[in-house]
Amino acid sequence: MLFIIVNPFGNLPIMMDLTSAFSSVRRRQAFTYAVLIAAILVFAVSLAGQQLLDNVFHVGITELRIMGGLVLLVLAVKNIVAGPAGKKKGGKLADIVAVPMAFPMLVATVSFVTGILIMQKSGFFVLTAVIAAVFSAVWLILVFLSPLFSRLGAANLTIISKIMYIVLASKAMKILLTAIFKPGV
Amino acid sequence: MQMEILQDILTLFAILNPIGCLAVVMEMSAKMKDRERSAMVNLGAVAALMLLAFFSLIGQKLLQDIFKISLNDLMSAAGLILLVISIKSIVFERFSKNELGSLKLKNLGAVPLAFPLLVGPGALVTGVLIVQRQGIANSIFIFITAILLSWLVLRFMKVFGKLLGELGIKVISKVMYVFLGAIAVKFLAAGISAYIKG
Numbered sequence: 001m002l003f004i005i006v007n008p009f010g011n012l013p014i015m016m017d018l019t020s021a022f023s024s025v026r027r028r029q030a031f032t033y034a035v036l037i038a039a040i041l042v043f044a045v046s047l048a049g050q051q052l053l054d055n056v057f058h059v060g061i062t063e064l065r066i067m068g069g070l071v072l073l074v075l076a077v078k079n080i081v082a083g084p085a086g087k088k089k090g091g092k093l094a095d096i097v098a099v100p101m102a103f104p105m106l107v108a109t110v111s112f113v114t115g116i117l118i119m120q121k122s123g124f125f126v127l128t129a130v131i132a133a134v135f136s137a138v139w140l141i142l143v144f145l146s147p148l149f150s151r152l153g154a155a156n157l158t159i160i161s162k163i164m165y166i167v168l169a170s171k172a173m174k175i176l177l178t179a180i181f182k183p184g185v
Numbered sequence: 186m187q188m189e190i191l192q193d194i195l196t197l198f199a200i201l202n203p204i205g206c207l208a209v210v211m212e213m214s215a216k217m218k219d220r221e222r223s224a225m226v227n228l229g230a231v232a233a234l235m236l237l238a239f240f241s242l243i244g245q246k247l248l249q250d251i252f253k254i255s256l257n258d259l260m261s262a263a264g265l266i267l268l269v270i271s272i273k274s275i276v277f278e279r280f281s282k283n284e285l286g287s288l289k290l291k292n293l294g295a296v297p298l299a300f301p302l303l304v305g306p307g308a309l310v311t312g313v314l315i316v317q318r319q320g321i322a323n324s325i326f327i328f329i330t331a332i333l334l335s336w337l338v339l340r341f342m343k344v345f346g347k348l349l350g351e352l353g354i355k356v357i358s359k360v361m362y363v364f365l366g367a368i369a370v371k372f373l374a375a376g377i378s379a380y381i382k383g
């Protein structure tokens with residue numbers, strides 16, 4: 001369940017595009033960090049749950065969803081419209097691994113809610129096991145599929161990632177509009 | 186139904202915007218012989234059609250089965266994307282100098298002509314949308330017609346170039362983007378209002 005929500009297959013082309021300026025070693029590093037941060041995030045939020053949101057930041061799950069939706073939307077539209085930019089700047093690892101790669105691409109509100117549910121239903125140990133298993137699998141997929149994708153060639157990769165950005169934009173719209181007009185769902 | 190198909194053909198033609206491409210393609214192919222140029226245009230049009238059809242069909246499967254995205258979500262996202270593209274193209278240029286520079290480095294062949302000059306992301310999203318609304322058979326017909334129209338414009342680019350002049354090309358291309366922007370607003374509004382009603 002959590003694995004489907006994290007969706008490594010769908011995210012991979014976009015993460016490849018975001019890291020297109022990196023060498024393969026640094027890309028693997030970036031993916032590792034992103035998965036790690038995502039796992040820690042889900043773990044922490046599942047444990048602390050609603051408490052943290054309500055008492056520390058004073059925001060609800062709806063605000064978090066709208067925020068996540070907006071980040072995804074801006075990311076998608078920017079990369080769709082920007083077209084074939086010239087050489088991308090090198091870019092720092094730290095600029096992309098946490099946001100947007102870990103949150104909201106890999107994990108977002110749905111994953112948090114799922115984590116909180118697992119915690120309530122099955123307890124701490126199951127939650128730990130589930131998160132460890134899911135994110136190891138995600139990491140393996142990201143790291144081992146990315147060389148395959150590189151072999152497709154730059155032109156094909158550009159086209160595929162544009163398609164995925166369109167999907168991402170639609171997903172962002174869905175999150176955003178659902179959060180605004182149907183906050184209960 | 187026929188009106189809708191015609192409308193979709195025009196929308197797709199507006200986003201393919203071959204008239205807007207004319208200036209760029211003419212400049213890039215200035216040193217080519219006539220035969221080379223028409224071969225390039227033929228190849229580019231075929232590649233554009235295949236790209237558009239292939240990814241629109243795949244895109245639909247992707248959206249429905251894997252990502253569970255409804256027509257309304259896609260419509261509002263497509264509206265937003267097309268709106269940003271058309272505003273950018275009206276206020277600035279469709280492709281900035283930087284972007285054009287990186288295009289010209291490559292050989293002019295099927296790749297820059299088919300993607301991203303003719304079939305860019307805007308055309309892809311429109312394609313996916315058309316497949317969702319019209320079904321596969323009708324959309325193939327729409328794709329072929331729109332690409333055929335674009336091919337005609339490019340194939341006889343010299344005639345069009347002379348007929349319209351540089352100013353004419355610019356004016357037509359900008360006006361096309363105004364209509365495209367209006368269509369985009371329609372998509373966006375329809376997608377959002379479905380959420381409010383539902």
